[in-house]
Amino acid sequence: MTADKFQIGWSQRIRLEWLERTANLVLAGNDKDTVFASLQQDLQDQLSIGGTAKRGNREKVITILMKLWSVPPRHLQDFRNRGLNLLQVLPVKQHLLVHWGMATAVYPFWAGVAEQTGRLLRLQGHVAAAQVQRRIRERYGERETVSRAARRVLRSFMDWGVLEDSGKKGVYVQGRNLPVDTSESMGWLIEALLRAGSRDSASLHSLMHSPSLFPFSFSGSVSLNTYSGLEFMRFGMDEDMVMLSK
Known part of the structure; x- marks a missing residue:
């Protein structure tokens, strides 16, 4: 188990609309300084109202938002980019699963x-x-x-x-339960779990039934073979192993 798995990091209540706003700012081509300034303005009437502390609740929230979509860890930048692409093609009601996957992988x-x-x-x-x-x-x-x-x-x-x-x-x-019925959406969540666990490979069955994905239900008819972030290998007679693509 890596040291990162013992770090907390997520120390604030984060609303879904804040994540959506941050991702949209990045999709619009804004650099990290512009994203930070925009979030400061957006949240000034919601968090640490009137406060000027350098590490108040607003700044802590923005740190989390930025790490998820603007300045993710280097090894997750490609994963983040694919998540941004996914946000552009999925209906808004499905965006929760993209933010969930990013939160899982980063934190x-x-x-x-x-x-x-x-x-x-x-x-x-x-x-x-x-x-x-x-x-x-x-x-x-x-x-x-x-x-x-x-x-x-x-x-x-x-x-x-x-x-x-x-x-x-x-x-x-x-609460709400979202059906996951595309290979890109399903692959995204499976890859997020692998990255969160710092694992090179795991049983596909165990990942698809992970309690960490309790808000989602997977369609048995969806094939993951077209998802570019994962590779598959048959183990034994009837067990599929999944690993991160090289």
């Missing part, structure tokens, strides 16, 4: 919270924030920063509509 902490959330939803049909926080602390350490970050990821899940209030405080149920 393994996001993927970790999603995995525990998905496991609990499968097991009991609902998820309590306290349960997720306990499991995440077991993995990332008994620190208040870990619990706080997990709460903010869960809050982001709520904002994105993939979790909903159950009526009981701190307990959530499954």
Whole structure:
């Protein structure tokens, strides 16, 4: 397991419309300084209102937004570019899956919270924030920063509509579920999981059924053979292995 997998990074509640705005700024050809200035202006009445601190909530949110779509880690730049292309061809209602994939690849902490959330939803049909926080602390350490970050990821899940209030405080149920019915969309999410786990290869079945992808349902009729980011290999009689393209 790499050191990056133990870094939190995602420390703020991030709304889907902020990610959409950031991606659109990049698609318009803006450089990172222009994207940063535009986000500062857009969010000045929503976060840290009237604040001038260099590391206030607004600046922390912008850091996350920028790392996802404007200045991703070098090894994810090609992945980001393909995500931008995907945003241009998918209907807006499907953009959630592109942002989910980017968040998963760039911030393994996001993927970790999603995995525990998905496991609990499968097991009991609902998820309590306290349960997720306990499991995440077991993995990332008994620190208040870990619990706080997990709460903010869960809050982001709520904002994105993939979790909903159950009526009981701190307990959530499954929200929207998006069908994934194209090879590009399915391949994008599978590749994101491989990159989040720093793995060269994994069972296709395990990836497609990963609890980290709880907001999505895959169509069994979609073939991934045309997706350029992945390569496939048959292992044994009936198990397909998938790996990142060289």
